[in-house]
Amino acid sequence: MNNIWVIANRLDSIKELCSGAAALGGQATLVYSGSREWACNAAKAYYFGDGTQLTVAETAAEMAKFAADNGAELVLCDTTQDGRLIASYVACALNAGVVADAMEVVASENGLETSRMVYGGSAFKREVIAKGAICCCGGTFEVGECVPAGEIIDVAAGGTAEIHLVNKQEKQASSVNLAAAKKLVVVGRGIGNEENMELAREFAALIGAEIGCTRPVAEELQFMPREAYIGVSGVIVSPELLISIGVSGQVQHTVGTSQAGTIVAINSDKKAPIFDGCDYGIVGDLKVVLPDLIAKIKG
């Protein structure tokens, strides 16, 4: 399968999506903005600038049009807001389709076969897309050896008349990629307070796990940022080991994490639904269980 392009603006996305495109079709063509040297695992890369004077909100349309005008039939994007926007432009430029948040992308007779979660995580939808864009969740493809792109061609981005960047408010860039984490600690509402959050953070750090949370912890308690929210409307994960702390286990969240290899649950309520979906669990107070585990790991 030829003509699989990648349009992305983050190094981790570029690395993964180009590896994926190459694995699916033998050659990847990349359209990107950001740092010029990010171009890798692509035969040809088209650089649309550093993304600071003109942000992707202003260049998404022309990046998509460029790919469409130059032979792209299928385009892989990431699941950032920019990736979703680009995917929409690609779908329209090609008068074709878009698959959002694909967790699996494999070659099939008539295009690419994809799988994504729907209905609050109750089900998976499998579909084949012959032409258009696919927003791929992080961790969908194996990241190959990073080889610098064969050729980088500079393209002058024009922006649009109707959208104009006024100001950028920086915040610490999150380098955590929950979607690709092999070990994951998930904190639920049962965590209760900041002091217990610290215990959870210490535990996660000790075992080398990333830390995410359920919706209430991000939105109501605000102990963790929105990017840490795992579940259908947040990050979609499939770690080898998932340890949930103070998570009740309602459907919405558990199906989002049901693809984990081994699930461990810590909860004080023996009737919590989380225990029906775990391999190992402990019914107890996390203020007792966590320090005990921490001591045993260190000891």
Place this chain on the structure above:
Amino acid sequence: MKIIVCYKIVPTDQGIAVNADRSLKFVPGEVELSPFDMNAIEAGVQLAAAVGDSKVVGVTVNDAVVENTKVRKAALSRGLAEGYAVKGEGLGQADATVTAAVLKAAIEKIGDCDMIICGEGSGDLYNQQVGNLLGVMMGLPVVNGISKITAEDGKVVVERTVDSGVDVLEVKGPAVLSVTSDINIPRIPTMRDILGAGKKPFAIWDVADVAAVPDAKTEIISVAAPEQTERKKILADGSTADGLQEFWSNIGKLL
């Protein structure tokens, strides 16, 4: 200013059941206004109030469920002046490109639209695509990920959440703005709002009178609940030292 807010009617959590063959069954009547669209309606209403002399109009596309009066009132009670629904078989599970095309036709039929606001995605399929596609198809500027909208003379200034922080963008309308769920806390309709909702104009159009429905652009193979992974369910008692030790012996090597 005429602000159009697109909203969707989706199954509630109780509205989805899994059949023995893992296919899904939808319980009739178990539907609700998609929670993300409550933020969109609220954003529209707040923008209308800020601009003054404006109204907010709701538009939705779905099958016969658009006739459900409870959901109609739920939407209209949140500050919409009037609503329009396009009814067609299968439109509730349609390809995002199809939904966007039908919405475009409906909005053009309504006419005189100055701004379009959408939620980040629908509560059921959550593609996060329809808002963007709608704008691109209409040839309007499109911005997604919006956490704040401020009206200024002849334009809006929006805050867009991106990886590295927040970008502040000026957008010349008409435009399609997709807002995130942290943009606002939707108002809770009062009894008066709900009673008043029943009197607001609401038109239901048959899709045949609105648009030629395009073909789906992907081929659906299946929509099914996952195989239940057999889980071991080995539990320990965390109130005793023995229980803590048992738990450790189970999971220690996995860490």
